[in-house]
Amino acid sequence: MIARTLFTPEHAQFRDAVRKFFARELVPNLARWDAQGMVDKAFWRRCGEQGLLCPDMPEEYGGAGLDFRANAIVLEETSYTGSPTPAFGVHSDIVAHYLLKYAAEEIRRTWIPRMADGTAIGCICMTEPAGGSDLKALRTTARRDGDHWRIDGSKTFITNGATADLAIIAARTGAEPGAKGISLFFCETDRPGYHVGRKLDKVGQPSSDVTEVFFEDLLVPAHYLLGIENAGFAHMMQELPQERLSIAVSAHAAAQRAWDITVEYVKQRQAFGGTLLDFQNTRFVLADLRAKLQVGWAHLDACIMALVGKQLTTDEAAGAKLWHTELRCEVTDACVQLFGGYGYMNEYEIARLWKDARIQRIYGGSSEIMKELISRAI
Ligand SMILES: Cc1cc2nc3c(=O)[nH]c(=O)nc-3n(C[C@H](O)[C@H](O)[C@H](O)COP(=O)(O)OP(=O)(O)OC[C@H]3O[C@@H](n4cnc5c(N)ncnc54)[C@H](O)[C@@H]3O)c2cc1C
The missing domain is CATH 1.20.140.10 (Butyryl-CoA Dehydrogenase, subunit A, domain 3)
Incomplete structure (x- = not known):
């Protein structure tokens, strides 16, 4: 392969360490994780200890303060084991970034360090049973209720659905149909009203837990709104x-x-x-x-x-x-x-x-x- 010039000698050392760590602690467990339909939560914590989670988050939030090149190395090495699990992409590249950019400071300070050390796993709940491609048509609602939001609806195909400790939820907050009335919310998955449904039986990626998720009178504090109301899309x-x-x-x-x-x-x-x-x-x-x-x-x-x-x-x-x-x-x-x-x-x-x-x-x-x-x- 032609030499890849975007990586520094430090990146090469990091890659080498990740590859050795996966050979030791990921590959020998794959068959067992496939059978149980999910990766052990303890393995996420080991990845946190090794600096593999959220490496591009700022140091003040528990990350390594690196850029996406470090995330890319973790993704490449995960795939190169022959298995795409754990779902680092969802956790480090998506959920952590929503929190960093759009969450209240208290949420950022509490949860990003936990995502970086592997004691909390993230998922993102966008897709609904009635449709995934047409995100603008989502039906889950969030209604203002005093100093809370009340969320009702259902999501499907949620990666990390069974293991996640925190979720980003897309819901309709505006009366207008389409993109304008959608907002995003942070939520802990152990809140009353947040229910994890079936673990779905997929053709491939057997150790990735993908589930349905339901919200029934799920109350989240007002400051769990991410970013600007109705600007979620x-x-x-x-x-x-x-x-x-x-x-x-x-x-x-x-x-x-x-x-x-x-x-x-x-x-x-x-x-x-x-x-x-x-x-x-x-x-x-x-x-x-x-x-x-x-x-x-x-x-x-x-x-x-x-x-x-x-x-x-x-x-x-x-x-x-x-x-x-x-x-x-x-x-x-x-x-x-x-x-x-x-x-x-x-x-x-x-x-x-x-x-x-x-x-x-x-x-x-x-x-x-x-x-x-x-x-x-x-
Ligand atoms: C294993 C797995 C993990 C997933 N993880 C997550 C997750 O973590 N979070 C989450 O929110 N979602 C997740 N998804 C959902 C995924 O993003 C959706 O399945 C995807 O966006 C497609 O939506 P859909 O399944 O509803 O198909 P549909 O939207 O019903 O589409 C069906 C077909 O119609 C085509 N189609 C639709 N609209 C158009 C158009 N305008 N023009 C041409 N063709 C079109 C599509 O390309 C597709 O071929 C996951 C799905 C799977 C299977």
């Missing part, structure tokens, strides 16, 4: 570039992992008196994918630096999410083919990488919605 649009880039980063690292383990496999698998790599088809498939991965890393690095410089636009982030998640599916599908029947066996890592890939073209905004966003900038 605009706040979400501001945060989405980082969320989308973090999905693109994890997709690309997983695609690289798929390619790397496939190269190892085709070098040793025998057929017709030689190895699979002896076939021109195998070499051409791998060469084509390698060229795309190489170009992809350069593009990703440019996007990471644009985000660090606060220059990454909504349409550029949408382009990154679209392209890297589609590439991941192309790479893993081609790699399964090269594994033959073994590629379809759950005990093979390539099968897992293939199953886990599919959702990335849907969550965080589907590929079609990414095309909508890009086309608006034309």
Whole structure:
């Protein structure tokens, strides 16, 4: 791979430490976490101790005061284990940023340090059963009730739903339909009226807990409103570039992992008196994918630096999410083919990488919605 110039020697040391830590404490637990449908909460705390959570939060809030390059390293190394869990992207790249930018100082001081040390896990509740792409149509309501807000409604597909200690909730506060009447709220998940529903049975990503969430007469203090009342949609649009880039980063690292383990496999698998790599088809498939991965890393690095410089636009982030998640599916599908029947066996890592890939073209905004966003900038 062409040297990546955005990372410093300190970043390289950090990456090395993260990779060794995951080899020691993540990989040996994966099968057990898959079976229980969630990552141990104790592992989040270990990640906090190692400085893997919220590294780009300011030091005064318990972070390391770094920039998104550190978050990208954690995402890449997580994906490169062959598993996308725990959901660091949701926790560090999304929820912590909403708190930092929009929460009251008391909430920031209490909760961001806990997110950074892994004693509190975050989730974000936007999607509803009636629709995810059309966020403007959400139906959950928040009504002012004295010095509280009363929230009622239901959400689905919430990552970290079962393990989260705090949530960001999008709800309708204005009478007007559409984007203008939406606000965001902070909420502890142990408040009366906050109910976690079913843990959902997914095709892939088995150790990521994704659940339904219900709000029934959920009362939160007035100062739990995040940012400006009725400006929640605009706040979400501001945060989405980082969320989308973090999905693109994890997709690309997983695609690289798929390619790397496939190269190892085709070098040793025998057929017709030689190895699979002896076939021109195998070499051409791998060469084509390698060229795309190489170009992809350069593009990703440019996007990471644009985000660090606060220059990454909504349409550029949408382009990154679209392209890297589609590439991941192309790479893993081609790699399964090269594994033959073994590629379809759950005990093979390539099968897992293939199953886990599919959702990335849907969550965080589907590929079609990414095309909508890009086309608006034309
Ligand atoms: C495993 C998993 C984890 C998730 N984690 C979270 C989370 O933590 N928090 C959260 O809030 N949500 C989460 N989601 C929800 C996810 O973001 C939504 O599933 C996604 O936005 C799509 O919404 P939908 O499922 O309602 O599909 P729909 O909106 O019903 O879309 C169905 C199809 O129609 C297409 N479509 C919709 N609108 C248009 C359009 N205008 N033009 C063209 N095509 C269109 C879509 O692209 C899609 O192909 C998660 C989902 C999954 C499966």
